[in-house]
Amino acid sequence: MVDEEGPGSAPSLCELLLRRFRDWDSISVVWDTLAFAYSRSEMVHDALSVLAKMRDLNLKVSTSTYNCLLHNLRHTDNMWNVYNEIEDTGTPESDYTTSILIDGLCQQSGSLEEALEFTKDMERHGVQPDTVTYNILCKGFHLLGLMSGARKVIQQMLVKGLNLDHVTYTIMICGHCHVGNIDEALKLRKEMISRDFQLSVIVYSVLLSGMCKSGLVEEALALLYEMEAVGLEPNLISYSILIDGLCKQGDVQRASEIYREMYRKRIIPNYSAHRAILLRLREKGDIYEARKYFDHLTAKAVTEDIMLYNIMMDGYVKLGNVAEAIQLYKQIIEKGINPSTVTFNTLIHGFCKTGKLVEARRMLDSIELHGLLPSPVSYTTLMNANCEQGNIKGMLELLREMEAKAVEPTHVSYTVGIKGLCKQGKLWDAVHLVEKMYAKGLTPDQITYNTIVKCFCKAQDFEKAFQLHNEMLMHNLEPTPVTYNFLINGLCVYGGLEDADRLLVSLDDGNINLTKFAYSTLIKAHCAKGDVYRAVGLFLLMMEKGFEISIRDYSAVINRLCKRCRITEAKYFFCMMLSDGIFPDQELCEVMLNVFDQGGDFDSAAELLAEMIKFGFHPD
Template sequence: MAVNAGGRVVARRGGGLLGRRPASALSTATTPATPQHISHYLAHQPRATWEALSAAFPAGEMSHGHVDAVLLSLARHPHASPEPVARNALAFFHWSTAAAASSSSPPPPPSSHSLRSYCLLVHLLSRAALFRDASVLLESAISKHQSSLFSASCFLDAFFAAYEDSGTAATTRGLHLLVHAYARLRLPGEALEACRYLARRGVLPSLSAFNAALHAAQRAGSFDVAWDVFELMTQKRMYANQSTIELVIGVLSREGKLAKTVALVERIHGKKCAPGIVAHVALTLRMIEENRVEQVILLLKRMLQRNILLDDIAYSLIVHAYCHIGDAKSALEQCDDMVCRGRRLNAFVYTCLIRAHCCEGSMDKAARCLQEMLSMGTKPYDETYNHLIAGCFRQGMIKEGLAYFDNMHEEGFVLDIGSCNKMLEGLCSSGEVRKANNLLTAMMDKGLLPDKDTYLSLINGYGKVGDAQCIVNIYHEMEHRRLDPGVEVFTALIKGLCRCGNLKEAEKLFAAMKKKTLASTSDLYDMLISGYCEKRNAKRALWLYDKMMTENEKLVPSPETFMMLVRRVIKVKNTYSPDS
C-alpha cells in the first residue's frame, strides 16, 4: 500500500512505488491501466523498478496485447533520452511476465511474451545503444520462437515488421544485431538467410555482421554457406577487410584448396600475390564452376574498378569463364583484348583455350595452341597435358594421346584421375588392355588413386579379350582397397565373366552382390540364363529363371532370353523323349 506524504509517495512493506512519479500516474493503481497510460508512465519515469510498477498498475490485466501495445507506443515515438526509456521498457517487459504469472485471476494469463514483444523491445534497446541487453533478448527470442514449426523466414518477417512499425523512430541497428545473434547461436545457415532477407529489403548488413556469419560458417564447417556469405557481400559491394580475408583463407585451408589456388594465382601473375587476391580468385573460380559466367564477368569488372584484382588475373579469369562453358569464340576475343591492352598470354590462359578446343573435339586447334604456347616460351603444366590426353583418347587418337602422355611423364607430371580413366577406356576399347593395366600400375606407383571408373574400364577390357582370371583379380583388388563396387561394377564383372564362359565365378559374384544388399536386375539374370543356355545347361538356366520369378515380380526376362530358354528346354525334351 502506498501513502501520499507531502507530495511524495512512500512505499510500505508489501509493495509500493519508490521515488518520485508524475501526478498523472497516481490514479493508475485504482483505475484500469491502458497501454497509453503505461507507455506515458515509462517514457517519463526516471527509473521504473519492479516495486514501482507493481504499485502503479494492476498485474492481472497484463496480456500479450497490452504488452505489445505498450512497447509499440514507445518504439514509435522518438525520445530525448532513449536510454532511460529503453531500460524502463525492459524492466516493464520482465515485470509483466512475473506479474502475470503470479496473478490468480481467471483465466490465467500466459507466462511468456509474444514474438512481437521481443522484436519491438530489441529495436527499442538497439536505438538506445544497449546492444548487450538487446543481444541477450534476441538470442532468447530465437531459441524460444524458432523451431521446425516456426521457420527462420517467419521469424525474419516478424522482426522486420516490428522494425517497420516503429516508423520514423526506427534504426537499423537491431537488424544488424539479428545476424550477429544467429552467428553466436551457431546457426550459419540462418545468418546467411537473414543477410539475404535484409539485402532484399534494402537494408545492407554491416561488415561486422557479414564477418560474424562468415565466422560461424567456418567454425561449423559449413563451407558452402561461408562462400555464399562472401559472394553476397562482394556482390552488394560490401568489400572485405582483413578479418574477412583471414576467414576466407581459413575456409580455403580447411577445404584443402589453398595450395592449389595460390599456385594458380602465381601461375597467372608470375609471382605470389596478397591473400586478398587469392580469396577473391577462389570465389570467382567457384562461381565459374557453377556456370554463372555473366555474374562472374560483372563481378570481375567491379573488382577491377576497386583494384581488388590485378588486370592480368581478371582478364585470365574471364577467358577461363568463357572456356568453361565452351564459348571458345568469346574466349579468343578476350585474349585479343588482353594482347591489345599490353597483357601477355600466360600458361593458364593457353591451357584454358586448349581445354575448350579439346572439349569441342578440335584437336588440331588444340595442337596449334600448344605450339604457340611453346614458341612464346611458356611451359605447359600438368592440366595442359591432362586436357590434351583426355581429348585425344575421346577422339580415338591413341597414338597422339600416348605421345602427349610420354611428354608429360618426362616433365615429371602425373595424370589426374579423370584423364587417366579416359586413357584407360580408350586403350581397353582398342584391345590394349595389358598396356592399360601396366600404365595404371606405373601411375599408381606415383601416387594416383584409382576409382570405380578406373576399374570399370579394365573389367570391360578384360571381358573383351576373354581373361576371366584378371576380372576376378580386379574384383578382389577393389575389395582390398575398400571400394564399394555398386550395381554398375557388379554388372560389368558378371557380364565379363559370362562373356568369358566362366559362369561359376559369375554366380559367385552374383551371390556376393546380394550379400551387399544390392538389388538384382533383370539384366543380370538375363546374362546368367543366356550363358547357361549357350553351355547347354538347361537345368541350371531353368533354376535361375524360377529364382528370378520368385524373387521379385518386377524381374522379367527379356524376350530374347526367354525364347532362348524355351528353345533349349524343347531341345532337351526332344533329345530325351521316349518316342525319339
C-alpha cells in the first residue's frame, strides 16, 4: 500500500487508520508497521509524520522501526532527534541501534570525534563495543583518509581481546590503498592469508587498483594469476583495472591480450576498457593502429560511446588532420549518436588551429542546435584564435557573449582577454579585467600577471609593473622566473641599468631562483654600456650558479666587447671559453683572428688558424 501511494501519502493513510482501526486490539502494531514500511521504502518524511501521530496517540514504536529510520537518517542531523526520542520513550536499544549511530557519525563530515565519545559513553553505561562497532570506526577513519586513527582503533580491539575479522581487514586494505600506502596493504593481505581468511574479489580488485596506481603493474598481473589459482574468477572490474594500468604504462599489447582473454571468458569489456586502449594507442602517436582498433570496435557495434569518437577526433586534430575529424563527426550524425560538447570543442580547436575561424564560429553555434550548452573551453578556444589573428574586437565580443549566455568565463578566458587588450595597448582596461576576476571569485595565475607585467615594462611604467608584482605576493601567488625576466629585461632596455642590477642582487640575496636569461640579459646590457668588469663579474656569477654555458653565450659577450674595442677583455673571454673545453665556431674564430691581427698578436692568430684548419674550417 505504501509503495502504491508513494511519498507524501502519510497524512491520508494516517487518517484512514484513525477512522478504521481505532477499536482494534492490535492498533499499535498496525501503526508501527506503517511507520516501518515508510522507513523501509526510504520515505523518511512520511515515517516521521507517522511517528508524530503515534506520539499523539500514546502508541509504542518498536526498536526495529526506530533502527530502520535511524539507518535512513544516518547522514543527517535528524538522526540525533530520533535517537533522543528512543531514550526519552525508554524504547530498548539493540546492538544494531548503536552501530547505526556510530556509522552515521563516522560518515558525517567532522563527526568522528562524536562517534569516539559515544563509544566511550557506551562503556561507561556497561555496554561493550563489539567488532562491528570497531569496524564502523575503522571505516570512518578510512573515509577521512586518517589511517593512523584506524590503526589506533585496531589496537583498542586487540587490547579488549577482540579478533580482527574479514571486514576489518577489508576496510584497512581499502584505506591504505586509498592513501597510496600499498606496502601496508600488501602486508595486511599476507596476514589475512596466514590466518586462513579467503580474500574476496573486492579485496583483490582494490589491491590491483592500488598497485596499478603505484606503477606496480607486473606485480598486479601476478596478483591476477593468484586470484585464479585460489579459485576466484576475476570480474569486469578486475580486468578493466589491469587494462587501464597496462595502457598507462604504454604496454598496449598486453592490455589487448587481457582484452581478448575477457572475451574468451564471456566477460564483455565495458567502455572504460575500450577507451583506455584507444587513448593509449593514440597517445603513442600511432594514429593508424588507433584507427584500426577503432574500426574493429565499429564492426562490433560498440561505438555508440561518443567518448571513443572524441578520442579519435582529438587525435586527428592534434596531427592537423581536421578533415578526418570532420568525417568522423559526419559518422556520428549519420549513426544518430548524440555528440557531446567535447565533440564540438575538438572541432572548434581544429578549425582554429588551421585558421578557419568562420567554420569554428559555425561549430560554436551548432552546440546549442544540438540541445547542448557551450562550455568555457568552447568560447576561450575561439577567443584565443581571434586574439592570435589580431581580431581583438571579435575576441572581446565573444567574452561579452559568454557572460550574456551565463557561460562563466574561467581564469584562462580572462587571461586571453587580458592578452588581447595588452596587444591593443589598453593596459588599464587589462588591469580592470584583473580586478573583475577577483570580484567574480577567480584568482589570476602567474601567466595572467606575467602577460600584463610584460606590457607595463614595454610601456616603461615600471611603477605599475612592480605594483603588480607586489599584488601577486599579496595574493600568495609566487612570481615565476619569467616575471623577473620581464622586469630585469624591461629595466635593461627601457629603464635604468642600475635598477636592474639592484633587483638581481636583491633576488639573489633572497634565494629567488632565476633563469639564465636574467643573467645573460644583464651581461649583454653591461657590455653594450662598456662596463666590462660588471659584465665579467655577472658572467662568473652565472657560471657559479651552475648554468650550462654555451658557445652562444661566449660569442654574445666577445662580439659586444669587440664592438666596444675592448680587445684585452675579449681575449680573456676567448681563453676562458677554450679552458672550458668549448671550441668556437668559424664566425667567432674569424672575429678573434681580426682581434689578434689588430693587436699585433700574430703568434696567437697563427695558432688559431691552425686549429681552425684542424677542425675542418675554411678561413678566408
